Structure formats: structure tokens, C-alpha cells
Amino acid sequence: MSDGTFQPRIVAFFCNWCTYTAADLAGISRMSYAANVRVVRLMCSGRLDPQFVVAALRQGADGVLIGGCHPGDCHYQVGNHKALRRFTLLKRLLGQLGIEDERVRLEWIAASEGDKVQRVINEMVAQVRALGPLGLTAIPRPHGEAAAVPPCCAE
Amino acid sequence: MATLGPNQGDAVRIGVYICHCGINIAGKVDVADVTQFAASLPGVVVARDYKFMCSDPGQELIQQDIREHGLNRIVVASCSPLMHEATFRRAAAEGGINPFFFQMANIREHVSWVTADKAAATEKSRALVAAAVSRVGGHEALERQRVAVKPDVLVVGGGIAGIHAALTLADSGKTVYLVEREPTIGGHMAKFDKTFPTLDCAACILTPKMSLVRQHPNITLWTYAEVADVSGYVGNFSVTVRRKPRYVIEDRCVGCNACVEACVFKEGKFADEFNYGLAKRKPVYMPFPQATPSVVLIDPATCLHFKTGKCKQACKAACERDAIDFDQRDELVEIEVGAIVVATGFQPFDAERVPEYGYGQYPGVYTSLEVERLVNASGPTGGEITLRDGRVPKAVGIIHCVGSRDHATNKYCSRVCCMYSLKLAHLVKERTGAEIYNFYIDMRTPGKGYEEFYDKLLEEGVHFIRGRAAEVTDWTMTPDEEGKLVIRAEDTLIGAVRRIPVDMVVLSVGLEAQADAGEVRRLFNISCSHEGWFLERHPKLAPVSTFTDGVFLAGACQGPKDIPDTVAQAGAAAAEAMALIDKGYVELEPNTAFIDEERCSGCKTCIAMCPYSAISFIADARVARVNEALCKGCGTCVAACPSAAAQQHLFTDDQIFDEIAGVLSYV
């Protein structure tokens, strides 16, 4: 990793039941992929507060990957639908802030799709690498600070 | 590095343990470096690496450090939390601290096994350890909630897997509901003639078990029924079963077949499903002589009464017990169960999808299941192996791997075809004296007595041609090919292409997931592989469990398998269900949502989010409140709360922000 090429840092939020399990499967199947993605486990993609994405980008992430169950397969019935709606609003907002489309990505990855974890991560790392560092100033997040995101993103 | 989260009480004292997992982690991650790094993180009192953290000495190490160093938070960096989180929580608890003062970093499945470069793997491990350390400081002490388990069990599917699971459970005293989609239980096994490798008759060993199911006081058998809805969670499932109308009152019918005799159709006229269309049945029929329950049914798609409304209803008149009821409707039944065994089986591959083999085009081409019926003494020909034109075949070709090991159909090996092909080769040769040619890619006979069975077939003079048949055709090159079907294949052991004329071609079709596996899996909230097989929780260590607690798998719905393996797995699934029910309670993961009523503005946003109606609005206090017994812990309401009043135990905003900060703290 020290050959001088830009190594983007990507934070991933994976749901426990599908995508996190798929990432485990990729491991069990020894599917090698880029080491740039660090996974934060949530029980459901529906738990993803858009503030998490903003926090990650503000603290130095060059991209954020969100993984949930395929539509219709949510362990909690419809959490992934909620995630999609929030994601759509969030993307619009990030776009207005000039953050490129490829930096924040939502993927449906089922527990059996270890190969998709590998493919999506490799693809995203290459895309973000091509974009270069995001370069938002890393401002430490003061504890208990109120929402920095407009209420429209709450749902 | 972010500051540590707010804590109640004492200062945070963290112990970090980096597991080598033999060379699984240590071979790729510089564990000494990660340990040293962990030791430098704020709040960390002890950092160690150890060969196997999940071993007894590994767990002992944690407990000893809790005692000696007064640790109150533990981080283990090893495998996936889905693997060993429970192990280490238990170790922490036994060491004297709350089990939820623990966080795991997954540096095996997510790092060492998927990263090529050692330096990159080490760096990623550092980041994940930093995240866990950052987060664990903010963990709170939690209690697990205990919920009583309902004592009954639902078994879905009445093939040999479901039958065996149901009987095992019923014999242990559990009340079992067995739901079967077809009008009779028995599944595919009921259609077989003999079973490999012992050649004992399938009916002789299966029908006694079928009768036992019918008679067992602890089993409620619903055939011609489907599960329509499942809700609830482990130990407490509510299930709706839809019983389809068979237009015959089950309790009254004694299976005398008087109605079948009396039907206005004097002869069977419609394709008989049980015999794959090789025989004909009437609109009112008994699926097969040993059908269980021994109750007839009426097929509305072919019955004159339903089609025209102008039938004299001879069947109804003939029934002394007045069991025929043309007005039957769907009936919905609600049951409550503690565990569910899914045993929905497989479907045979559709041979028409391989057009090279001419199924559906040449009458002499049969599927293996059709031949099972032809060989069967109670089958359409009474066990005589005759072709559709009445001839007895003099030469028979058996083509293996039809719909298996093929990128265009199914990539996997169906596991049973080699053995059942050998069985059919033996039976057909025994009955007809025909020359039998097996066309195989690899002969797979791993199983007790299986290779010996292959040896026996070799002795019997059955021909084995190592080559996948390329085509079945009826164009001829030589006089002896006239009027025959010709199989063209390379005999790879000889290195020559051969044309072999035969009278009958048997296609050894593979096993496929049921066509509606996708819907069934959604119903039970379980996962599927790409091919549609239900996914077990762990391929080795939890082969009959699923990712949904309380739902277990038995038989071929999990993947192709033969009868011995199916029965063994059905027994295992029954035992798992029993263990759950006999324990009497389940401990729920304390990851439920809660509302900080001080912060709640009463906007009710969260209420609409909850798919389980677990949140209600308290009018007096003008706040929302979560019923923790109903909450499943998805956190969707938490993400939606505009005032951060809704939170989720184990996944509070602060904990997740700490984890994000941690994961990014290390460059």
C-alpha cells in the first residue's frame, strides 16, 4: 500500500443480516479485495442515519458505502426501503454540496453474494481513487452536537 | 483519535486482545504491531496477542486480566462477531463484568482472509481495533430479556425430511403441525421403486412412516395446505395456514374410491401428476394407492361440475358418507409455534431445457423420474418396462448430469444422480436384459456401500462410457441405427467419438430448488443461495440453523442430498427445535429501541417507521414510547427521529459516531 498511489478511505455501513454476512462469506471464500473499506455493522440499513454519512465524510472518509438486503428481503420487513428513501434525499443534498456521485453508494447485497461484496468494493475503490481525496476539513465532532443535517433527511 | 464516549461511574479501563487464529490472522496481519498500536490507544490498560482467543486459555486470559487489572471494557479482534461474539460476551460475564461491555473487531473474515497485501491488512486491522476501542468506552450495562417459548412446532413439507422431523418431534412429546402442499405426504420418495445402494423398496420403508404420521396423537396433518403467513420471532411465531379446498370432507372420507368408480368419466382422461403423465386419472382421484391421508380430491380444472355446472354429480351420489362438498372454500387456520422446521424439498430439473437430448421431441426419451414410475410395480405399467409404443427396449442409454455441472443450467453437482443412475441401470437390466450404456463425466459414489454398488454394476456387464453425451438424435449412419435413437458422445477413455443406437434414453435429471423458493424464503425470513437453496447459518457448524433463530432446515431444500443424508438432517433439525423448546425460554438480544422522553417532541415520526407497531404515543405525556417486547431492534425509528430522542441499545448514535471516528482516526 506504500507505492505512492492514493489510497482512499471508505467507511461502509453494512446490515447485520445480508451484507455483513455476505462480507463474512467473501472472507470464508477467500475472495481478495481492496483493503480500503472499513465496515461498521448496523442491525439494519434502516438504522442508517444520514448524519453517519456526513460524519464519516467530515472526518476524512473519501467515500461511504451502504449495504442492505435486497428489496423485499429485509430482515425487518421494510427497513431497506426506508434506507433507500433517506439515501435518495441525502444524495441530492450531497450533490448540491459538490460531492461526486460515486463517493456515496448504496448496494443491495444478499447473504449469499460474497462475490458481489468483492466486486462492489473493488469497483468503488477504483472509482474513488480516480476522483482523488475528498479533502473536507476534518473537524472533530463535538459531543452531543445537534443535527447538522436538515430535517428533510431524517426520512 | 476521538475522545471516549461518556460513561457512567468509573473510568474506562480497556483490555484489547488480538487473536492469531493460528496463521489465519497472524499469517497476514502483523499482530505484534496491532497489539502495540492498541496499547497506545486512550483508555487501554492491557493489550495482548494470543494464538487462539476462543480457546479456554484465551478466555481465561481475559478473565485473569479483568481480575488483575480491574478491566471494565473488553475488545477482542479476531473473527466475525457472528461467529464468536457470544463466546467472548460469556467470557466477560464469567470474568465479572457486564457482557455488553464488550466489542469485537472482525480482522479475519473482513481483513486477513480478503487482503492480499500484508501491510494493508495490518493497517486495516489497526483501524478496526481503533474503532472498537473508541466505541466500547461508551457501552452501557444491559440485561437480556427472557421470553417464554411456545411449546409447539411447525414442520413445512411432508416428504421424507418433514415426515422424519415430525415423527422425531412428536415422539418426544411435542405437538407438531405438519403442513404439506400436495394432497398426500410422501414427497419424491413415494414415487421411487427401490432405494440405493441396498435396493430396499421405497414404499416398504416409507409407507409405515406415513401411516405413523397419520396416526400419531401429537401430529396434526394438513395436506393440500400451504403456509400463508408467518410473524413473530424465535419461540413465538404466529402462523397462518391456508387449507385449499379438495371438495371432499376429509373427516368423512374413508378412501373407498366409490366416488372415483362412479365418476361420469368412465376412464382416466387427464395426466396423472403422480405418474408424470404416464398414466391417466379422473377429475376425482386418489393420488396413489398408499396416499396419506387416504382421502380423494376433486380437481376443479378437469371436473365437469366446475367446468360446465352440468354434471349429474355421480360421485356425490355414490358416497355413502356424504363426503363430497362442491362448496368448499379456502380455509385459514392460525397456530402459534415456538419453532419451525422447513423441509420443502426440491424439484426435478426440466429436461426440455437441454434441447440436445430431445426430451419432449422423441418419445423414446424419458426422465429418470418417469423411469422410476415405469419400474415401480404400482406404476402405470405395473412394473413392466415398456416404451410408449409398447416395445421392450433392447438397448438403453442413461445420460448423467442433465441439468447439473453445466454453466447453461446449473453449475453444481446434484449429488444423487450417479447413484440413482446406477440403481436404474441395475433395475432396467434386471427386468429387460437390455444392454445399458451409462454416459458419465465423473462417477461419484462417496457414501457407505456406494462404491460397492458401482462394483456390482460393473460386474453385471453394464457399459460405462466416460463422456458427456453431446446429442440424442434420430438420423442414422448405419443400417443398425435405423429406427433407433442415436447417442453421440466421445468415449474419452478411448479418445474416440462413438455413436450408440438405443431404444430408450434415460435423462438423469438434477435437483433444483423449488420454483417458489424465493417466496417461501421471504415467508420464513431466511436466505437463499444463488441457486435458490436455503442458506444454513454456517456451512459446517450450523448446517440446519438459519439466520432467523427458531427456523431450521431439513432435507433437499438446503441443497441436493440423498435419503440417508436427508433423514439425518431431519433428525438434527428436530433435535435443534427440541433443544429450543425444552429450554423453555429465549434470551433476546438487548438491542431494542428506547425513547429519551426528555428529548421527545411528540412528532410521531418514529411511530410510522415501525413495522411491528412497537411504538405508541402516550397522549398525556405527549411522547412516544417503545414496547420492548415487540421491538425487534432494527433501529429504523432511531434513524428517523429528528430530535435524537429515539435511541437503540448497543447501537446508540454516540456509539456509532465513536466507531466512525475510530475507524477514521488512524491514517
Added chain:
Amino acid sequence: MTYLYYPGCSLKGTGRGYEESLLAVFDALQLPWAEVKDWNCCGATAYMAVDEVKAFTLAARNLAIAREQGGETAQVIAPCSACYLVLCKAQHVIHDAPEIGARITDALGAAQLTYGPRVQVRHPLDVLINDVGTERLAAAATAPLRGRRVACYYGCQMVRPYATFDDQYAPTSMDRVLRAMGAETVDWPLKTRCCGGTLTGTIEDVGLRLNYILLREAKKRGADAIATACPLCQFNLECYQDKISAVYGASRLPVLYFSQFMGMALGLSEARLGIQRNFVPLAAAV
């Protein structure tokens, strides 16, 4: 929309009857067409044996010209099976192997041409079945081919491995077209069995035998003629019949392009359809 007709070398030579009849049929059905300007050889099978990238470059030059002539989504009609396959294959390779694709598009650029990835390569049978439809064809058949029993021979490269308009093992498009023209088509299992391609010219005994099997089986199934959609198939099956007869006994069977049969049903003259160029007269089934 105008179909861009890509003749390929054979339709200007041994396959002249195919060109004459096909274009006459297009005219009769009022399907507008124009020849691809300054087209070159597709590359064919022999070229791939020497240098694959150059073979695909040859094909791509034609697609680039078609793009210029008919726009991004120009429709190229390739009646010769080998041309059809090579043009389709070049598109697949350029798409699937980006490094080869880049080399080819760069090379075309050196001669001021731009590769057209969205140009569609189509077989005339695809156009007749899907753009015209059997109903319109049947309505246009003023002199239907009553009483004619034809074995439709598709050969290999038209259906394999790239065609999506018909089944790889049991194609039916030509049968449907000729049935719409009033002919009876026989069902036979060798519709897509290879005629040997250039083997008749290089390893003649093998080539003759492959064609003998086809002729014999067509006759056995009651056909009184074979219809083909490829100049090489037609050449092999027809022009070698004397030699085949000399080795295997009388094997005479008329072999026409499907478009020649169509033209007859549409009431066009034999001369316009190039039928006089055939070696085996239509009445000559033995």
C-alpha cells in the same frame, strides 16, 4: 429507416444469386436498402487463423463506415453467415476485451474513422421475421409455393454462437418464412450441422462426406429441395453434388437460397432471382 446492405465478398462472386434474389425480395417488400459504401472483406474464418485482432479490425472498419452512413444505431444487414458471425464477434470482443477494443478504435481513428458500438448487425431472416412478420409475408405471396417440400438448412455460423433471434439448436425462422410463402418445410435434425465450410476446398474428402450426410438426410425426410441462408453452404451443398455422387452414389437435390424461394412466391422472374446460376435445376431431385 434504410437497411445498410453489407454484401461481403461471396455475394459478389459465387453467391451472386443470393444477392440478386435478396435485394429483389427487399424491393418487392418495399424494404429500403443501400449498400455499405466502400465495404471491405469481413475477415472470415481464415483471417482469424492468422491474426485475430486484424480480423476484428477489418470487421470494425465496416461498422465504422456503417455508422457514418446510417447513424449511431444504423442497421447492417449481413446475409452471409460468416460475415454475420464475424461482425457480431468483433462487436463482442471490442466490448468485452477493452484493450483489444482500444487498439482497434485507435487504428480506425488513424484513417479518420469512428467505430460505432451501437450499430446493429442483423441477419435478413431476423428482419423478415421480426420487422416484417409472417402475416405480411403471407399476404405478399402472390404465387405461393404450393406442394414444395423444403428442408431448411441454417448451417452453423448464422445461429451460433451470437444470434439472438433464433434458437441455437432448433432454429425456426427460415421455416416460418417459407411456410408463410406457402411451402411445406420438413422437420429434420441436421438444420444446424456444419457443412464443413472451406474444408471442401482444402480437405476435400471430409468436406464431401459432411455434405453427403446433409443431402442424404434431407432427402430421406422427404424434402425435394434444400433452402440455405449462406453462400458457402449453398456452394458446398450444390456445386459438389457431382463429386459427391461419384463417391457415394446419386445425391442430386436442388439447393436454393431461401430468398430465391421467396422471390418465386412473390412472383418475381427466375432471372431476377439468379436461379439460372444454380448447377442443379429445381426439378432435378433424384
Added chain:
Amino acid sequence: MSDGQMPRKITYEADLDPHFAEEIAASARGEQLFQCIQCGTCGGACPVSPYMDLTPRRIIAMTRAGYKAEVLKSHTIWLCASCYACTVACPKAVRITDVMYALKQRAIRDGVYPKRFPVPVLAREFFQGVLTTGRNNELPLLIKMYLKTNIFKMLGQAVMGLRLFLTGRIGLKQERIAARRGEKGDLRTIMAAVDRGAPAKGGPSQ
């Protein structure tokens, strides 16, 4: 490959070319070669396999094992008529036709094809002809092929040739494309550019 009187049948590793398989796989645009399970569907589906000295399956196995000399001098690769029956039938999606092309290219490059065997000659003449004119001219091509392989065989084709001439199906006129050297669409410019873009290693020598 022979020790004195009796031909030696054993193969020593030193007899094999360890890079052959990878070179052929690369030249056939993929590594599907290594997916082969030796089921023989290709040979069963092949209409020409009855005449081959090695079935396509054996060609794959021997290529994989590095039997370069035996594979390149095999008649099989020249008998392949590129009908793609094997490719569509292969259960492991091995593009056998493309492997055969890769082997043909290699044999021509190494000059090891069977002597006076007409297919490679036809291929080369065709290649040169098209490179010159942009079109394939059937008559000159055939004449050249027979001149270079078996001139007597041409006499056997004279009757057919005459009939083709009389029915207007073969002509004496040289077909060629219009674009001249340096003009837009000129073939020589394009081919020279392809050569310039070629990777340093590989590509046929002409």
C-alpha cells in the same frame, strides 16, 4: 521422442513447454481453458471429429499440459471448420473454437503446421490478399492455394471452375476497395496502426 527402436511413450517434464497453456489461454482472450473437465462434449458435438487425429478434448488436455509440439502439428486444429458447435455445447463455457484459432495462429507463427497441408496456406493467402485489396477474390485465391500445395488437384476442380465461370459466379475482375493510401478509411493505414498498438510480445509475424 524415441529411444532407439521402440518409440518412447513416456513423457518427461523436460519434453513439455510449461508456458504453452498460458500463452494459448491469453491469446484466446481468457483462461477458460483451465475450466475444462474433460467431459468430451466438444468431440461429441463436433461434425468433423471423426476425422481428427486428436479429439478437441485431447487438444485441450495436451495444451494444458504443455504438449506444444504434438498439439501444433495435429491435424485437428486445421480440420476445425469454426462451426461453434463445441463452444455452445461446452458445459464449462470453454470457447473451444477460439482456442483452435489461437492454436492455428501459433502454428502459423511458428511455421510448424503439417507440410503442404492446404488450410494454413489458404489462410495465409487469404490474409495477404485481403490486406492488399480489402476484398477476397475467390479465383486468384484458389489458384494460389493449389499452386502452393498440390497443383494436380487443381485439374480436378477445372470442370467446376468452368461452370462457375459460365454461370457468372466467378469472375476475373479484381475486386478492391476504393480508399487509397493515406485517404480516409485506407486499410493499410489502419493495419499499420493496429501493428503499432500491438503489445511488444506476441502478435503474428508476417
